[in-house]
Amino acid sequence: MSSSKPNRDLEQQARLLLNEMIDNGDKVSPYALAKRLGTSNANLYKNYPKLVGDIKIVKERQRLALKEKEDDQLIARQKSRIDTLESKLDISEVTSSKELSYVMMAAFMETYRAYDDLLKTNQSLKSIIEHRTSERIDAETGEVIIGTWPEN
Numbered sequence: 001m002s003s004s005k006p007n008r009d010l011e012q013q014a015r016l017l018l019n020e021m022i023d024n025g026d027k028v029s030p031y032a033l034a035k036r037l038g039t040s041n042a043n044l045y046k047n048y049p050k051l052v053g054d055i056k057i058v059k060e061r062q063r064l065a066l067k068e069k070e071d072d073q074l075i076a077r078q079k080s081r082i083d084t085l086e087s088k089l090d091i092s093e094v095t096s097s098k099e100l101s102y103v104m105m106a107a108f109m110e111t112y113r114a115y116d117d118l119l120k121t122n123q124s125l126k127s128i129i130e131h132r133t134s135e136r137i138d139a140e141t142g143e144v145i146i147g148t149w150p151e152n
Contacts, residue, residue, distance in 0.1 A: 011048055013037065018055065028058045067125060071118065078114040085110065 017036055021028050030052050034041045044052050085107050 007047075010037065010039065011051060014044075014048065014051055018051075018058070022058060028055060028062060030055050064125065067121075071121060074114075075118070078111075082107070082111060082114075 014033060014037055018028065018033055021033070021036075026032070030044050031041050033055060034044050
């Protein structure tokens, strides 16, 4: 199916296959799509630059979705740790206000450490997105403000 000129049928087939890959949860890349189409990677880049751009957007979305899933798992683990610490924090066992202060300070430090880790990750992701795409991200909400999206 390899060709050197743009072929409307190949592009339609590629878009259908791209949607199928997305629906199946397959890892999306220009190379993976070209391989499934039976054409070359160079042919996609040369003759279908908009398609390649759409593939890259989908690929970035997949990466961000995976990162969000990992962040959610981290938050769940941190919440579990906090719950464990809270259950260990039984005021009746604390013999002095100084000891209570130490226990509470340790719990706060653990919470802020988790918050700092998530904040750094969020800032890194924002920086990556701003440098790789035309999208702009709201610093407070993480919402995409401007960007082009592939047609579904």
